Amino acid sequence: MPYVRKTFLGEKARQVARTGSVTGQHVRPNPWWPEDVCRKIEKIVWAVYCMGETGEEWQEFTAYDERGKILNVRRVEGY
Numbered sequence: 001m002p003y004v005r006k007t008f009l010g011e012k013a014r015q016v017a018r019t020g021s022v023t024g025q026h027v028r029p030n031p032w033w034p035e036d037v038c039r040k041i042e043k044i045v046w047a048v049y050c051m052g053e054t055g056e057e058w059q060e061f062t063a064y065d066e067r068g069k070i071l072n073v074r075r076v077e078g079y
Contacts, residue, residue, distance in 0.1 A: 002047045002048065002049045002060075003047065003048055004045055004046065004047050005046045005047065005048045005059075006022070006046045007043060007044070007045050007046070008022075008043065008044040008046070009042065009043050010042060010043075013041050013042065013043055013044040013063070014038055014039070014041050016032075016044055016061075017031065017032050017033055017037070017038045017041050017044065017063060018031050018035075018038050019031070020032050022046065032061065032063075032072075032074045033063065033071070033072050033074070037063065037071050037072055040065045040066075040071055041063045041064070041065065041071060042064060042065055042066045043063070043064040044061050044062065044063050044064070045061070045062045045064070046059065046060075046061055047059065047060045047061075047062070057077075058075055058076060058077050059075070059076045060073055060074065060075050060076075061073070061074045061075075061076075
C-alpha cells in the first residue's frame with residue numbers, strides 16, 4: 001500500500017530533480033530528468049510502496065507542472 005512520504009514544492013522540487021537527492025547532499029549532481037523537464041516542475045510527490053514481501057518495496061517520485069499535469073515519474077527499488 002502506498003503512502004506519501006513528502007511533497008516538495010517550487011524551487012525545492014526543482015533542486016531535488018536537478019541534484020537527484022531529497023537531502024541535497026550529493027557531491028556530484030545526478031539529475032533525475034533532463035533540464036527542460038526540471039524547469040517546468042512545480043511539485044514532486046514522494047510516495048513509498050511497501051507490499052510486505054521481500055523485494056516488493058520501492059519509492060516513486062512524481063513530478064507535476066503548474067497545472068497539475070504529470071511531467072515524469074522516477075521509480076527507485078527499495079528504500
